[in-house]
Amino acid sequence: xxxxxxxxxxxxxxxxxxxxxxxxxxxxxxxxxxxxxxxxxxxxxxxxxxxxxxxxxxxxxxxxxxxxxxxxxxxxxxxxxxxxxxxxxxxxxxxxxxxxxxxxxxxxxxxxxxxxxxxxxxxxxxxxxxxxxxxxxxxxxxxxxxxxxxxxxxxxxxxxxxxxxxxxxxxxxxxxxxxxxxxxxxxxxxxxxxxxxxxxxxxxxxxxxxxxxxxxxxxxxxxxxxxxxxxxxxxxxxxxxxxxxxxxxxxxxxxxxxxxxxxxxxxxxxxxxxxxxxxxxxxxxxxxxxxxxxxxxxxxxxxxxxxxxxxxxxxxxxxxxxxxxxxxxxxxxxxxxxxxxxxxxxxxxxxxxxxxxxxxxxxxxxxxxxxxxxxxxxxxxxxxxxxxxxxxxxxxxxxxxxxxxxxxxxxxxxxxxxxxxxxxxxxxxxxxxxxxxxxxxxxxxxxxxxxxxxxxxxxxxxxxxxxxxxxxxx
Amino acid sequence: xxxxxxxxxxxxxxxxxxxxxxxxxxxxxxxxxxxxxxxxxxxxxxxxxxxxxxxxxxxxxxxxxxxxxxxxxxxxxxxxxxxxxxxxxxxxxxxxxxxxxxxxxxxxxxxxxxxxxxxxxxxxxxxxxxxxxxxxxxxxxxxxxxxxxxxxxxxxxxxxxxxxxxxxxxxxxxxxxxxxxxxxxxxxxxxxxxxxxxxxxxxxxxxxxxxxxxxxxxxxxxxxxxxxxxxxxxxxxxxxxxxxxxxxxxxxxxxxxxxxxxxxxxxxxxxxxxxxxxxxxxxxxxxxxxxxxxxxxxxxxxxxxxxxxxxxxxxxxxxxxxxxxxxxxxxxxxxxxxxxxxxxxxxxxxxxxxxxxxxxxxxxxxxxxxxxxxxxxxxxxxxxxxxxxxxxxxxxxxxxxxxxxxx
Numbered sequence: 001x002x003x004x005x006x007x008x009x010x011x012x013x014x015x016x017x018x019x020x021x022x023x024x025x026x027x028x029x030x031x032x033x034x035x036x037x038x039x040x041x042x043x044x045x046x047x048x049x050x051x052x053x054x055x056x057x058x059x060x061x062x063x064x065x066x067x068x069x070x071x072x073x074x075x076x077x078x079x080x081x082x083x084x085x086x087x088x089x090x091x092x093x094x095x096x097x098x099x100x101x102x103x104x105x106x107x108x109x110x111x112x113x114x115x116x117x118x119x120x121x122x123x124x125x126x127x128x129x130x131x132x133x134x135x136x137x138x139x140x141x142x143x144x145x146x147x148x149x150x151x152x153x154x155x156x157x158x159x160x161x162x163x164x165x166x167x168x169x170x171x172x173x174x175x176x177x178x179x180x181x182x183x184x185x186x187x188x189x190x191x192x193x194x195x196x197x198x199x200x201x202x203x204x205x206x207x208x209x210x211x212x213x214x215x216x217x218x219x220x221x222x223x224x225x226x227x228x229x230x231x232x233x234x235x236x237x238x239x240x241x242x243x244x245x246x247x248x249x250x251x252x253x254x255x256x257x258x259x260x261x262x263x264x265x266x267x268x269x270x271x272x273x274x275x276x277x278x279x280x281x282x283x284x285x286x287x288x289x290x291x292x293x294x295x296x297x298x299x300x301x302x303x304x305x306x307x308x309x310x311x312x313x314x315x316x317x318x319x320x321x322x323x324x325x326x327x328x329x330x331x332x333x334x335x336x337x338x339x340x341x342x343x344x345x346x347x348x349x350x351x352x353x354x355x356x357x358x359x360x361x362x363x364x365x366x367x368x369x370x371x372x373x374x375x376x377x378x379x380x381x382x383x384x385x386x387x388x389x390x391x392x393x394x395x396x397x398x399x400x401x402x403x404x405x406x407x408x409x410x411x412x413x414x415x416x417x418x419x420x421x422x423x424x425x426x427x428x429x430x431x432x433x434x435x436x437x438x439x440x441x442x443x444x445x446x447x448x449x450x451x452x453x454x455x456x457x458x459x460x461x462x463x464x465x466x467x468x469x470x471x472x473x474x
Numbered sequence: 475x476x477x478x479x480x481x482x483x484x485x486x487x488x489x490x491x492x493x494x495x496x497x498x499x500x501x502x503x504x505x506x507x508x509x510x511x512x513x514x515x516x517x518x519x520x521x522x523x524x525x526x527x528x529x530x531x532x533x534x535x536x537x538x539x540x541x542x543x544x545x546x547x548x549x550x551x552x553x554x555x556x557x558x559x560x561x562x563x564x565x566x567x568x569x570x571x572x573x574x575x576x577x578x579x580x581x582x583x584x585x586x587x588x589x590x591x592x593x594x595x596x597x598x599x600x601x602x603x604x605x606x607x608x609x610x611x612x613x614x615x616x617x618x619x620x621x622x623x624x625x626x627x628x629x630x631x632x633x634x635x636x637x638x639x640x641x642x643x644x645x646x647x648x649x650x651x652x653x654x655x656x657x658x659x660x661x662x663x664x665x666x667x668x669x670x671x672x673x674x675x676x677x678x679x680x681x682x683x684x685x686x687x688x689x690x691x692x693x694x695x696x697x698x699x700x701x702x703x704x705x706x707x708x709x710x711x712x713x714x715x716x717x718x719x720x721x722x723x724x725x726x727x728x729x730x731x732x733x734x735x736x737x738x739x740x741x742x743x744x745x746x747x748x749x750x751x752x753x754x755x756x757x758x759x760x761x762x763x764x765x766x767x768x769x770x771x772x773x774x775x776x777x778x779x780x781x782x783x784x785x786x787x788x789x790x791x792x793x794x795x796x797x798x799x800x801x802x803x804x805x806x807x808x809x810x811x812x813x814x815x816x817x818x819x820x821x822x823x824x825x826x827x828x829x830x831x832x833x834x835x836x837x838x839x840x841x842x843x844x845x846x847x848x849x850x851x852x853x854x855x856x857x858x859x860x861x862x863x864x865x866x867x868x869x870x871x872x873x874x875x876x877x878x879x880x881x
Contacts, residue, residue: 137562257580346752383784
């Protein structure tokens with residue numbers, strides 16, 4: 001059901017005083033139909049720019065046009081009229097929003113011609129959204145995968161858009177900043193705006209951005225019925241525009257999903273990771289791939305979306321592995337899929353020993369310190385332990401029953417003043433996080449020994465980890 | 475609205491009217507007008523993959539007739555918990571000798587319906603073998619075990635069962651069920667049906683029957699008399715040497731029986747939760763508290779040794795007086811958590827326990843290195859059978875430990 005329409009009004013009885021709200025009781029209208037529609041949909045904001053063209057016949061003099069949008073989610077302040085041809089002979093004199101009819105406006109157009117012209121009406125609506133999602137099917141030997149990306153367009157705007165060209169804006173968009181850049185307005189000025197003015201500014205700036213993004217595309221010819229539609233991706237400034245080939249009809253209330261990318265035999269590698277800050281206190285199995293041409297991807301960034309990961313069983317069937325939300329992946333960046341723990345790889349941290357040394361006494365009532373057990377052994381009565389080193393010796397035990405050689409990366413965070421001693425060739429991921437890597441053959445067990453020395457009390461001089469190479473006795 | 479889906483819960487319909495289709499199939503009015511004839515491709519095959527710990531994947535194979543050009547394939551799932559976002563449509567091996575180039579062009583989701591419509595392009599008229607995969611809720615699995623010990627309690631027969639509960643509001647005919655290991659089952663699964671299947675049966679699995687005292691973990695049987703609880707376990711190791719080790723043993727309830735021999739049949743010993751047991755790890759099944767092994771634990775010595783300032787060592791001797799009233803000799807595992815000991819004698823400092831064993835420790839061979847940790851020691855005490863007159867020999871052991879560098 002069409003809910004909004006434009007009428008060319010032929011008022012017969014009243015002189016055309018265009019600047020007053022119409023109060024005629026008897027009217028005659030013609031209804032110019034839509035020729036083309038273009039939807040430009042954001043996924044980070046509930047905002048869609050609609051541009052439609054219609055052919056309207058004007059007569060010389062004043063031509064009133066009525067535009068109404070009952071039961072839709074159009075922002076009335078965003079509606080704009082533009083003349084695509086005969087623009088020098090047509091003038092929009094004014095726009096009137098009648099008090100009694102909130103979802104309607106009148107334009108008065110002064111024409112120097114008797115004849116047809118194409119007009120463009122643009123406006124913002126909400127309720128049209130899109131999301132991305134992905135399906136990854138790994139080969140049975142887990143060396144390569146098929147990765148398909150999809151876009152799904154939802155139309156809850158209350159209006160049906162027939163044969164619309166659909167364009168999707170990819171990118172995590174902070175409207176204020178990005179649009180401010182486009183509009184070349186200093187961000188400080190944006191911050192000072194009142195909220196209603198800011199909203200208006202955002203919309204205006206968005207419109208400018210959309211205008212930069214290109215004009216209205218025409219209807220594509222009939223497509224080959226066997227061929228899936230291509231989604232053309234083009235970069236623009238910080239954004240990517242996905243344009244769906246041809247036109248689409250998305251009826252009100254429906255949604256439609258189309259393939260946006262298809263990567264066949266995309267190579268990936270497997271790594272096991274222990275990163276409690278990212279994946280919780282467990283060793284997880286990861287599929288690691290890259291969004292680049294070498295990996296048969298890289299045609300565009302990958303928008304935020306959920307990846308559902310399967311593995312082919314080798315007998316035409318699938319195994320479900322996991323689903324994971326990924327953030328926007330730029331071209332060239334990594335895609336990291338967390339498959340969760342693997343019951344066939346056992347990861348245990350075992351504390352082997354714990355002891356203390358470098359015990360320092362502080363003599364009561366003084367700032368004098370004495371080391372316990374040092375050369376200057378004095379049995380001191382009036383003193384308390386003020387500083388010491390806590391030693392903990394661990395083995396990071398990994399058992400690999402997976403049937404394949406594996407690579408394991410371990411990150412452990414040690415707050416405080418810490419010395420990390422081992423022969424594991426670790427490196428510092430950050431000032432308090434140690435990272436080391438090991439490879440483990442199928443069916444093997446590894447015991448990775450390390451000693452952690454925590455400086456305590458007055459012995460604490462830093463808040464960081466120092467790496468030391470050295471043998472660790474179990 | 476596609477009313478013809480109502481009688482079935484989960485249904486695939488291929489609308490064969492390609493010649494009348496325009497490029498835009500999704501307008502509701504067109505959707506009604508387009509249906510001149512629909513075919514209802516039946517399930518040729520169903521596989522249920524239960525290898526994921528938290529989700530159940532259903533794969534159904536159907537042969538879908540297609541015409542050259544664009545086709546509409548409707549899939550609906552009224553009153554079932556299919557996650558629509560997980561539905562995957564794949565074309566697998568061709569039907570007959572005529573391979574078709576079949577592609578999903580788009581998927582449309584009608585409002586307020588558990589349904590979707592695939593727009594499928596086909597290079598020619600013919601049939602395509604398709605697999606539709608989806609995650610289905612309320613079709614769950616769990617595992618349980620039946621363990622029958624031999625009369626001498628040296629081995630047991632371990633049967634592992636998978637229990638499938640179908641509250642998904644959908645029935646499946648003959649269905650391949652796969653737990654991720656072991657064999658595949660071919661079974662029908664009815665509505666609201668629970669089905670239990672024997673996944674694997676392991677014969678003559680060697681077991682150890684253990685008696686353990688550990689005041690920190692198992693507590694006292696009679697604290698005023700300082701008598702410890704002595705729980706009993708069957709311990710089986712999940713490795714090849716012990717007839718297992720093919721895969722990790724999943725978490726599940728184990729019902730434990732003992733073979734009485736002869737016509738006595740089996741006797742129920744109890745049940746326990748078998749924890750998830752990786753390969754090479756041990757599964758311990760709790761059998762209850764031993765009544766015939768009495769362990770009295772006392773702290774014989776507690777002496778502070780001053781080092782300097784407020785720093786001291788604490789010397790502790792824990793004494794165990796053990797009597798075995800059973801008719802056979804057994805080995806008792808004596809486990810002592812040194813943090814618990816330190817907390818008993820001087821309270822908790824929050825620091826790890828630094829310790830060394832003293833000379834008065836009597837357990838031969840010292841602590842079992844495989845079973846001891848940095849703060850918990852396991853010793854083994856061999857206990858002879860009681861004498862013929864019924865008297866039990868009192869065995870006394872001591873654990874002498876120096877708890878160091880406390881303040």
